[in-house]
Amino acid sequence: MAKRKTFDTRRQAGFTAIAAFCFVMLYLPIVLMAIFSFNGGLALTRWEGFSLVWYVTAWHNEVVQAATIRSVVIAAVATVVSTLVAVLAALAMGRGKSFRGRSAMFALINQPLMVPEIVTAVSLLVVFAWVKTTIGYSGLGYLILAHSAFCIPFAFMPVRARLQGMDQTLEQAAADLYASAWQVFRRVTFPLLWPGVLAGAMLAFVTSLDDVVITEFVKSAGQDTLPTYMLGQMRRNLTPETNAIATVLLVFSVVLVVAFFFVSREKHAKAQL
Amino acid sequence: MAVTQPNTDLVIANRRETRNRWLLLLPSIVILLAAAVGPLIVVVIYSFLTAGDYGGVVWHFSWDGWLGVFTTSDPFDGTLSLANAHISILWRSVKLSFLTTLFCLILGFPTAYFIATRPVTQRDGWMLLITIPFWTNLLIRTFAIMGLIRNEGLANGLLEWLGIIDHPIQMMFTDFAILLGMVYVYLPLMVLPLYASMERLNFSLIDAAYDLYATPFRVLRRVIVPAVKPGVVAGSILVFVPSLGAYVIPRILGGGTQLMLGNLIELQFGQARNWPLGAALSLTLLVMVTVALIVYVRASANEGD
Numbered sequence: 001m002a003k004r005k006t007f008d009t010r011r012q013a014g015f016t017a018i019a020a021f022c023f024v025m026l027y028l029p030i031v032l033m034a035i036f037s038f039n040g041g042l043a044l045t046r047w048e049g050f051s052l053v054w055y056v057t058a059w060h061n062e063v064v065q066a067a068t069i070r071s072v073v074i075a076a077v078a079t080v081v082s083t084l085v086a087v088l089a090a091l092a093m094g095r096g097k098s099f100r101g102r103s104a105m106f107a108l109i110n111q112p113l114m115v116p117e118i119v120t121a122v123s124l125l126v127v128f129a130w131v132k133t134t135i136g137y138s139g140l141g142y143l144i145l146a147h148s149a150f151c152i153p154f155a156f157m158p159v160r161a162r163l164q165g166m167d168q169t170l171e172q173a174a175a176d177l178y179a180s181a182w183q184v185f186r187r188v189t190f191p192l193l194w195p196g197v198l199a200g201a202m203l204a205f206v207t208s209l210d211d212v213v214i215t216e217f218v219k220s221a222g223q224d225t226l227p228t229y230m231l232g233q234m235r236r237n238l239t240p241e242t243n244a245i246a247t248v249l250l251v252f253s254v255v256l257v258v259a260f261f262f263v264s265r266e267k268h269a270k271a272q273l
Numbered sequence: 274m275a276v277t278q279p280n281t282d283l284v285i286a287n288r289r290e291t292r293n294r295w296l297l298l299l300p301s302i303v304i305l306l307a308a309a310v311g312p313l314i315v316v317v318i319y320s321f322l323t324a325g326d327y328g329g330v331v332w333h334f335s336w337d338g339w340l341g342v343f344t345t346s347d348p349f350d351g352t353l354s355l356a357n358a359h360i361s362i363l364w365r366s367v368k369l370s371f372l373t374t375l376f377c378l379i380l381g382f383p384t385a386y387f388i389a390t391r392p393v394t395q396r397d398g399w400m401l402l403i404t405i406p407f408w409t410n411l412l413i414r415t416f417a418i419m420g421l422i423r424n425e426g427l428a429n430g431l432l433e434w435l436g437i438i439d440h441p442i443q444m445m446f447t448d449f450a451i452l453l454g455m456v457y458v459y460l461p462l463m464v465l466p467l468y469a470s471m472e473r474l475n476f477s478l479i480d481a482a483y484d485l486y487a488t489p490f491r492v493l494r495r496v497i498v499p500a501v502k503p504g505v506v507a508g509s510i511l512v513f514v515p516s517l518g519a520y521v522i523p524r525i526l527g528g529g530t531q532l533m534l535g536n537l538i539e540l541q542f543g544q545a546r547n548w549p550l551g552a553a554l555s556l557t558l559l560v561m562v563t564v565a566l567i568v569y570v571r572a573s574a575n576e577g578d
Contacts, residue, residue: 015383026402033420111305114562118558119313123555126312149307212411212521217542234416253410261397
C-alpha cells in the first residue's frame with residue numbers, strides 16, 4: 001500500500017528558486033549583450049531601435065576581417081595538428097595496458113589543463129621572444145604551435161574515452177581473419193573511433209578560437225585574433241560593434257557545443273544497445 | 274634451444290611494441306615539450322637570474338626575483354622590508370578565489386540538486402543549459418557582465434528607474450565586480466561535478482530520513498551533503514584553481530586598479546620590466562595551484578577507499 005506523502009522529499013525548500021535564479025542569471029547577461037548588438041544607436045544599454053548597422057560595420061571593418069581570418073587559420077591548423085597527435089597518443093596509451101612512463105605521459109598531456117593560463121602565457125612569451133630574436137622568424141607559427149599544445153588534452157580526452165569503451169573483440173576478429181595491422185586500423189578501429197575524433201576536434205577548435213590569454217602574450221604586433229581584438233576594444237572605444245562580433249562568436253560556439261552534445265549522446269545511445 | 278626460442282620472439286615482440294608505442298607518442302611529446310613543459314623550465318631558470326635594465330634577464334645568479342615576491346629592498350641601503358603591495362594583491366587573489374568558490378557552492382549546490390531530481394529524460398537537457406555558457410568564450414561572458422554593471426548599465430538603469438538611487442553606483446573596477454564576474458564565469462565548473470555525484474544519490478535514504486522525522490535541514494546536513502562530498506570537493510577545486518590564476522576577468526572588471534596575481538605577473542613582464550620577479554610570481558601561483566590539486570587528489574583518493 002502506497003503511503004500518501006505529505007510532500008515530495010526530492011524538493012528541498014528554496015532549492016528550485018535558487019536553481020531558477022542561476023539559470024536566468026547564466027543567460028541574462030549574454031542575451032542582453034546579443035540584444036544590444038541590434039541597437040540602432042551608439043549606446044550600449046539604451047535602446048534606440050532595431051538595426052543591423054553594427055553587423056554591417058563589423059563586416060566591412062578590415063581589421064576585424066583580418067582578425068577573423070587569422071583566428072580561423074590558427075584554430076584550423078591547431079585543430080588538425082592537435083587532433084592528429086592526440087589520436088596517435090590515445091592509440092598508444094588508451095587501452096588499459098600499463099607501461100613504464102604511462103603516468104608521466106598522462107601528466108605531460110594534461111599539463112596545459114593544470115598550469116594556470118597566465119603562467120603558460122608568460123613562459124611562452126619568454127621563450128618565443130628569445131627564439132624570435134635568434135632566428136628572425138615572427139610569423140603565425142608561434143601562435144599555431146602554442147595553440148596546438150594547449151588543444152592536445154581537449155582532443156585527447158574524447159578519443160581516449162571512446163577507445164576505452166570500445167569492443168576489442170571486433171579488432172581481434174579482424175586480425176583472426178588475416179587482416180593486416182593497417183587494415184584492422186583502417187577498417188575497424190578508426191571507424192569506431194571516428195565520433196571521438198570528431199568530438200575531440202570540435203573541442204580543440206572551440207578552445208583555440210576562444211583563447212585570449214596565451215594569444216595576447218604570444219602574438220607579435222599586428223597579429224590580433226578576434227578575441228584579442230575584442231579585448232583591446234574593451235579598453236578603448238566600446239560600441240555595439242563589439243557586441244555584434246561577440247554575438248557572432250557566441251552563436252558559433254553554441255552551435256559547435258550543441259553539435260558536440262549530440263555527437264557524444266549518440267555514442268551513449270549506441271553504447272547502451 | 275627449443276625453450277628459449279619462443280622467449281626471444283616474445284622479447285622482440287615486446288620491444289617492437291614499446292618502440293611503436295613511443296613512436297606514436299613522439300609527436301605529442303615534441304609539441305608539449307616545445308610549447309608547454311620546456312618554457313616552464315625556462316621560467317624556473319629565469320626566476321634565479323638578474324633583471325635586465327630594459328626587460329629580459331642578465332645571466333647572473335640572483336635571489337632577487339624570489340625575494341621580491343614578499344619583500345622590497347630599500348634602494349639606498351638595501352635593507353629588506355615586506356612588500357605591502359604584493360601581499361595585498363596576493364591576499365586579494367586568495368580572498369576573492371575563496372569567496373568565488375563559496376558563492377559558486379551556495380548557488381551551484383541547489384542547481385545541481387534541482388537537475389538531479391528531474392526525470393531522467395530531462396536531465397541531459399538541463400545539463401546542456403549549464404554546459405553551453407561553460408564552452409562559450411570567457412572574454413565574451415566577462416564583457417556581458419560589464420554590460421550589466423557599468424555606470425550606464427542595466428543594473429544601475431533599473432535602480433534609477435525605480436527611484437532607489439539618484440546617481441549610478443560605481444560597481445565597475447571594484448572587488449565586487451571581479452567577484453561577480455568570477456562567480457558568473459566559473460559557476461558551471463561547480464555544477465558539473467556536483468551533478469555527477471548527485472545523480473548517483475540514493476533518494477530512498479532521504480525518504481527514510483524524512484520518515485524518521487528528520488527536518489529538511491537535518492536531511493541536507495546528515496544525508497545529502499555526506500553523500501555528495503566528492504562532488505563538493507571536486508567542484509570547489511575546479512572553481513578555486515582558475516579563480517586564483519584569473520587574468521582576463523580582473524583586467525576587464527578590475528580595470529588596472531584592483532589587481533590579482535595574474536595581473537601582477539603581467540605587470541612584471543610589461544611596464545615593470547622585472548622578468549625574474551615575474552617568473553618567481555608565476556611559480557608562486559603554480560605552487561599554490563599544485564597544492565590545491567594535490568589536496569583534491571588526496572581527498573578523492575580517500576573517498577575511493
